[in-house]
Amino acid sequence: MLIRHLKFFVMLAEEQHFGRAAERCNVTQPTLSHAIRKLEDELNLGLIVRGHRFLALTPEGEKVLHWGRQILADYDSLHDDLTGRDSGGLTGRLRLGIILAAMPAASILTEAFVARDPRAEIELRSMSSRSIQKGLDNFEIDGGMTYLDNEPLQHVRCFPPYPSITSLPAAAATSLPDGPA
Amino acid sequence: MLIRHLKFFVMLAEEQHFGRAAERCNVTQPTLSHAIRKLEDELNLGLIVRGHRFLALTPEGEKVLHWGRQILADYDSLHDDLTGRDSGGLTGRLRLGIILAAMPAASILTEAFVARDPRAEIELRSMSSRSIQKGLDNFEIDGGMTYLDNEPLQHVRCFPPYPSITSLPAAAATSLPDGPA
DNA sequence: TAAAAATACTCCATAGGTATTTTAT
DNA sequence: ATAAAATACCTATGGAGTATTTTTA
Numbered sequence: 001m002l003i004r005h006l007k008f009f010v011m012l013a014e015e016q017h018f019g020r021a022a023e024r025c026n027v028t029q030p031t032l033s034h035a036i037r038k039l040e041d042e043l044n045l046g047l048i049v050r051g052h053r054f055l056a057l058t059p060e061g062e063k064v065l066h067w068g069r070q071i072l073a074d075y076d077s078l079h080d081d082l083t084g085r086d087s088g089g090l091t092g093r094l095r096l097g098i099i100l101a102a103m104p105a106a107s108i109l110t111e112a113f114v115a116r117d118p119r120a121e122i123e124l125r126s127m128s129s130r131s132i133q134k135g136l137d138n139f140e141i142d143g144g145m146t147y148l149d150n151e152p153l154q155h156v157r158c159f160p161p162y163p164s165i166t167s168l169p170a171a172a173a174t175s176l177p178d179g180p181a
Numbered sequence: 182m183l184i185r186h187l188k189f190f191v192m193l194a195e196e197q198h199f200g201r202a203a204e205r206c207n208v209t210q211p212t213l214s215h216a217i218r219k220l221e222d223e224l225n226l227g228l229i230v231r232g233h234r235f236l237a238l239t240p241e242g243e244k245v246l247h248w249g250r251q252i253l254a255d256y257d258s259l260h261d262d263l264t265g266r267d268s269g270g271l272t273g274r275l276r277l278g279i280i281l282a283a284m285p286a287a288s289i290l291t292e293a294f295v296a297r298d299p300r301a302e303i304e305l306r307s308m309s310s311r312s313i314q315k316g317l318d319n320f321e322i323d324g325g326m327t328y329l330d331n332e333p334l335q336h337v338r339c340f341p342p343y344p345s346i347t348s349l350p351a352a353a354a355t356s357l358p359d360g361p362a
Numbered sequence: 363t364a365a366a367a368a369t370a371c372t373c374c375a376t377a378g379g380t381a382t383t384t385t386a387t
Numbered sequence: 388a389t390a391a392a393a394t395a396c397c398t399a400t401g402g403a404g405t406a407t408t409t410t411t412a
Contacts, residue, residue: 001256063263081247234410
């Protein structure tokens with residue numbers, strides 16, 4: 001599997017349109033079309049619900065989309081790392097989705113964080129628990145604080161923000177390749 | 182870049198020997214040799230310090246090794262996900278490296294964890310802060326509790342285990358593709 | 363001399379292109 | 388008629404193999 005073909009697939013999922021996806025990848029439509037077929041062959045499953053236009057991703061396609069994004073993020077990180085854009089110490093913007101009930105608790109977490117890494121910005125967004133799940137899936141947020149009991153979270157690593165008080169909502173970091181865990 | 186070639190490279194880094202790495206990948210030595218060259222060409226940098234035998238990885242090679250493992254872990258996760266081995270709810274074994282000074286504190290973290298996910302085992306290892314860094318890099322442990330001040334940790338996501346008490350050692354989860362953070 | 367890696371070469375799969383067809387709107 | 392995707396076909400890159408050479412221990 002070529003990493004570049006994963007890119008094709010992710011673009012296709014975003015554009016929902018072979019032609020536009022191909023354009024964004026700077027390849028022709030047949031090339032992208034063929035590459036997606038190859039992906040499906042290699043994984044031996046359907047990724048796209050095809051009519052005579054793009055219709056949707058299959059459930060398996062959604063999974064490939066998720067991990068594909070993960071792999072592409074790693075791949076980008078590698079290039080950032082190699083081009084020395086890392087520089088040690090945390091920088092950038094951490095986007096967190098927080099349910100309304102957890103807003104007061106959020107500052108407890110962020111306070112220590114900003115104290116240690118002043119170059120990192122934290123953006124707090126008030127969001128519903130469903131939006132938080134979606135935001136994590138779409139990489140629109142990097143983490144969140146939400147409920148664990150209502151809808152089980154997918155593809156995330158969860159931990160209690162304050163271990164000895166279990167009645168608080170739990171914090172969730174974006175999903176990871178976490179091996180056996 | 183073929184994901185399979187990343188596998189070649191990671192195997193080579195582990196075996197420190199082209200022939201044995203090739204064997205583990207079920208390819209011939211020249212094939213692996215050529216693939217590594219191609220990787221170097223594509224990234225436009227040297228990965229291996231070559232004499233007329235394998236000598237070491239270059240610093241860039243170490244970085245590629247790290248992110249390569251990450252990508253392969255994601256790729257494996259994808260396959261696990263597709264073959265329905267996920268099953269929801271955490272299971273497996275979480276291996277944590279803990280400095281001696283943090284051992285008493287570790288139970289605070291693990292207590293809530295095991296209460297919520299009884300099917301997950303937690304293995305606590307008393308380790309030096311250096312061993313913890315190495316263990317994280319080698320994927321021999323999944324996370325740890327260690328010092329942040331002495332030697333800065335590489336490739337990890339850090340957070341304080343108990344936000345309002347900053348004098349405690351910090352917990353570190355294994356590194357992730359964490360976008361802008 | 364033996365072992366390790368690179369090199370030379372061959373073969374074939376396939377990535378990517380252009381041109382065209384099919385089908386639904 | 389138009390737009391979207393698939394198909395057919397072509398070319399060239401390069402992945403993987405075998406055989407061989409080079410170099411060092």
